Amino acid sequence: MFNAARRGSASVARIVRTSSVPRCIPPPFSPSRACYPCGSGSSVAVRTLSLTATNPYQKPAQAGEAELRDEVDIQQSNSQAREATQHGPVTRFQDLSDRSLVCKTLIRTITTGMGLDTMTPVQSKTINETLKGIDVLAQARTGTGKTLAFLIPVLQNIINYDPNLEQRTFRRSPIDIRAIVISPTRELAEQIAVEARKVTSNTGIVVQTAVGGTAKGMHMRQMREQGCHLLVGTPGRLNDILSDPRSQVRAPNLSAFVLDEADRLLDAGFLPEITNIQQQLPSRRDIDRQTLLFSATVPDEVMQIVRETMKPDFKFVRTVQKGEQQTHEKIPQKQVSVRGFANFLPALLELCKRGLASQDSAMPFKAIVYFGATAEVILAAQTFRNLKAPGSSVFHKHPLHPARIIEIHARLDQASRTKAADNFRRAESAILISSDVTARGMDFPNVTHVIQMGIPISSDTYIHRIGRTGRGDKPGEGWLILADFEAQEARYRLKKLPLVGDESLETAQVDMSQDAQLPEHVATNLTQIVDASRAIDPERKSIAYTANLGLYGWLPHKQDLVDSLNDRAKYCWAMEEPPSVPPGLLHKLGFSRVQGLAASRRTSFGDVPDNGYQRGRSSRSFDNGPDNGYQRGRSSKDSNFERRGNSYGRERGNSDRGGPERAFQRSGARSYDRDSDHDNDRGLGFKPRRREDSWESTKRWMESTDRDSSSGWRRG
Numbered sequence: 217m218f219n220a221a222r223r224g225s226a227s228v229a230r231i232v233r234t235s236s237v238p239r240c241i242p243p244p245f246s247p248s249r250a251c252y253p254c255g256s257g258s259s260v261a262v263r264t265l266s267l268t269a270t271n272p273y274q275k276p277a278q279a280g281e282a283e284l285r286d287e288v289d290i291q292q293s294n295s296q297a298r299e300a301t302q303h304g305p306v307t308r309f310q311d312l313s314d315r316s317l318v319c320k321t322l323i324r325t326i327t328t329g330m331g332l333d334t335m336t337p338v339q340s341k342t343i344n345e346t347l348k349g350i351d352v353l354a355q356a357r358t359g360t361g362k363t364l365a366f367l368i369p370v371l372q373n374i375i376n377y378d379p380n381l382e383q384r385t386f387r388r389s390p391i392d393i394r395a396i397v398i399s400p401t402r403e404l405a406e407q408i409a410v411e412a413r414k415v416t417s418n419t420g421i422v423v424q425t426a427v428g429g430t431a432k433g434m435h436m437r438q439m440r441e442q443g444c445h446l447l448v449g450t451p452g453r454l455n456d457i458l459s460d461p462r463s464q465v466r467a468p469n470l471s472a473f474v475l476d477e478a479d480r481l482l483d484a485g486f487l488p489e490i491t492n493i494q495q496q497l498p499s500r501r502d503i504d505r506q507t508l509l510f511s512a513t514v515p516d517e518v519m520q521i522v523r524e525t526m527k528p529d530f531k532f533v534r535t536v537q538k539g540e541q542q543t544h545e546k547i548p549q550k551q552v553s554v555r556g557f558a559n560f561l562p563a564l565l566e567l568c569k570r571g572l573a574s575q576d577s578a579m580p581f582k583a584i585v586y587f588g589a590t591a592e593v594i595l596a597a598q599t600f601r602n603l604k605a606p607g608s609s610v611f612h613k614h615p616l617h618p619a620r621i622i623e624i625h626a627r628l629d630q631a632s633r634t635k636a637a638d639n640f641r642r643a644e645s646a647i648l649i650s651s652d653v654t655a656r657g658m659d660f661p662n663v664t665h666v667i668q669m670g671i672p673i674s675s676d677t678y679i680h681r682i683g684r685t686g687r688g689d690k691p692g693e694g695w696l697i698l699a700d701f702e703a704q705e706a707r708y709r710l711k712k713l714p715l716v717g718d719e720s721l722e723t724a725q726v727d728m729s730q731d732a733q734l735p736e737h738v739a740t741n742l743t744q745i746v747d748a749s750r751a752i753d754p755e756r757k758s759i760a761y762t763a764n765l766g767l768y769g770w771l772p773h774k775q776d777l778v779d780s781l782n783d784r785a786k787y788c789w790a791m792e793e794p795p796s797v798p799p800g801l802l803h804k805l806g807f808s809r810v811q812g813l814a815a816s817r818r819t820s821f822g823d824v825p826d827n828g829y830q831r832g833r834s835s836r837s838f839d840n841g842p843d844n845g846y847q848r849g850r851s852s853k854d855s856n857f858e859r860r861g862n863s864y865g866r867e868r869g870n871s872d873r874g875g876p877e878r879a880f881q882r883s884g885a886r887s888y889d890r891d892s893d894h895d896n897d898r899g900l901g902f903k904p905r906r907r908e909d910s911w912e913s914t915k916r917w918m919e920s921t922d923r924d925s926s927s928g929w930r931r932g
């Protein structure tokens with residue numbers, strides 16, 4: 217049934233030549249005709265297929281077509297609506313096979329192998345449109361099955377071109393790339409490839425990946441040995457492979473070009489690489505190519521580029537209407553205000569302990585915690601791993617047992633990143649402390665909580681992060697923990713989101729600089745964080761301290777930021793002086809006039825504080841601060857604050873081995889990795905101009921220089 221030869225002439229406008237034509241000489245371009253050299257070797261079969269209205273697997277005016285079309289964001293006619301009523305909409309995967317839209321093998325794998333029955337709205341609204349060969353931009357909420365929505369038609373179209381691929385084959389496949397799928401992160405590319413391999417497991421279609429951080433030669437060898445019909449990758453590596461003359465990997469027959477997380481890939485950070493990739497592909501005048509763009513967010517800013525990327529008659533399919541809430545209603549979203557940096561980790565610890573205490577055995581506590589700066593991810597993960605039960609010996613359970621603490625960010629090598637993602641995917645109960653490398657597209661099962669620490673860079677980032685929970689029919693909850701100094705900006709940046717204030721975390725507003733009588737469990741949380749922080753390399757703390765100066769460069773009241781950072785350094789990290797920051801960097805970041813910062817000058821021994829901090833310190837200087845009064849109110853067994861060991865002398869001892877600036881350089885925050893999904897301590901290097909405090913200028917700067925894979929203000 218799905219064999220092209222058995223389908224009658226009406227279905228396909230086709231010319232098959234078997235003469236020795238080295239390359240298809242395309243007919244004059246017509247949107248409804250395209251020329252495909254197929255097969256390899258000297259004898260080339262040239263086929264011209266109608267891609268738009270006459271997909272060979274669609275019966276003309278087939279039932280369901282109009283029903284689907286009437287749901288898309290296009291003008292619908294009354295007759296279509298009538299037809300929809302008559303035939304009923306295509307809502308089940310089986311319908312696609314029954315109506316000869318998609319071949320039986322693919323549908324059997326999806327229904328029997330993967331256990332899926334009913335299509336999600338984005339699937340039923342896009343698959344039929346996409347099968348016709350038209351360009352589609354699709355916007356649907358997170359976790360609603362967009363991956364299958366583009367994979368099914370792309371794979372079906374590959375089978376349309378070579379019906380032999382419907383069956384598994386044991387002969388060696390050539391490199392015959394028919395479709396390319398691009399994702400902004402390596403993990404997401406791998407995930408899409410896994411899904412594609414599942415769907416094609418009973419066919420002859422070969423799926424390959426091309427992601428950074430892995431051996432390029434290995435990918436190319438695999439492609440040569442196994443062939444390739446669908447190539448999934450990240451922009452950097454794909455560009456590398458396609459533009460490298462030695463790779464011999466080309467895609468002369470490419471018929472589908474898919475951008476998952478399209479808004480991200482079309483932003484200023486990725487666009488040059490996407491454009492480069494497109495330049496390596498055959499001209500659309502020679503080979504008709506379908507472009508598919510999918511995302512949960514489509515900001516107005518990318519619409520112009522979308523129009524330039526797509527054919528003029530592209531369809532914009534939306535399951536979320538403009539002005540409608542872009543997050544799932546079923547995910548309660550709570551906002552907690554914490555006093556400052558010192559309260560972030562105690563509040564997070566309290567929230568995690570509460571989540572573990574109240575967990576449901578059917579859905580154990582599984583959380584992803586997002587930070588804006590990689591340095592904070594590393595610091596928080598180390599702090600949480602160092603946590604000890606009060607007065608515990610080494611044999612006591614970790615206070616967050618049975619949750620595993622896992623970290624993931626772009627500073628890890630690819631093998632560690634993959635391992636971290638796999639471990640979290642498999643874990644029943646875990647806390648993944650993450651940068652935005654996992655914010656988009658990642659489909660970790662059963663995530664119960666998404667906790668965002670500090671203000672996200674945009675509401676879109678917030679939406680994608682929160683989308684890691686509440687996927688499919690699963691429940692989930694979102695928490696946003698904001699320092700008081702971020703509140704005003706958050707009201708503006710996140711104004712359309714259904715956030716509800718929550719004051720239930722007792723550690724959130726504790727003033728650690730003041731004497732206070734605290735309930736034991738609150739004091740325990742604070743002490744555990746202080747003790748856990750103490751063991752961490754001071755250099756790490758310095759890097760985090762400096763990274764935040766860059767991250768919050770947009771703040772109009774920088775003094776609040778520095779006071780808050782200094783409070784954390786003093787009361788959480790038990791440091792006697794704040795970490796020193798090179799004056800050049802302070803100037804660049806626009807902090808030269810802010811008090812309370814310790815400037816350092818470079819000597820051959822590294823950073824040496826020149827007492828800039830002391831000269832310019834603010835009223836909340838370390839010397840004047842109350843003597844950790846909060847401890848006096850807590851239970852006696854926790855009173856170990858006095859033992860704090862990180863005297864500044866010891867800090868300096870460490871700094872001399874590199875100092876914050878060197879450490880920061882070592883961290884690679886400013887290095888440029890050709891691959892697409894790096895995050896970094898964004899903000900550093902910001903050169904303030906007159907409107908130095910404006911968020912817009914920070915954003916522009918981020919677009920042009922540094923990158924954070926998740927934020928969108930970087931390039932790949």
Ligand SMILES: Nc1ncnc2c1ncn2[C@@H]1O[C@H](COP(=O)(O)OP(=O)(O)OP(=O)(O)O)[C@@H](O)[C@H]1O
Pocket residue numbers: 332333334335336339356357358359360361362363364511512656657658659683684687688
């Ligand atoms: N029709 C369906 N019925 C049930 N589950 C489905 C269906 N389609 C896909 N899924 C499952 O839903 C989950 C989410 O799918 P997917 O990752 O494609 O979502 P997404 O819309 O791409 O999310 P994001 O916006 O975060 O990228 C996956 O586990 C997938 O297997």
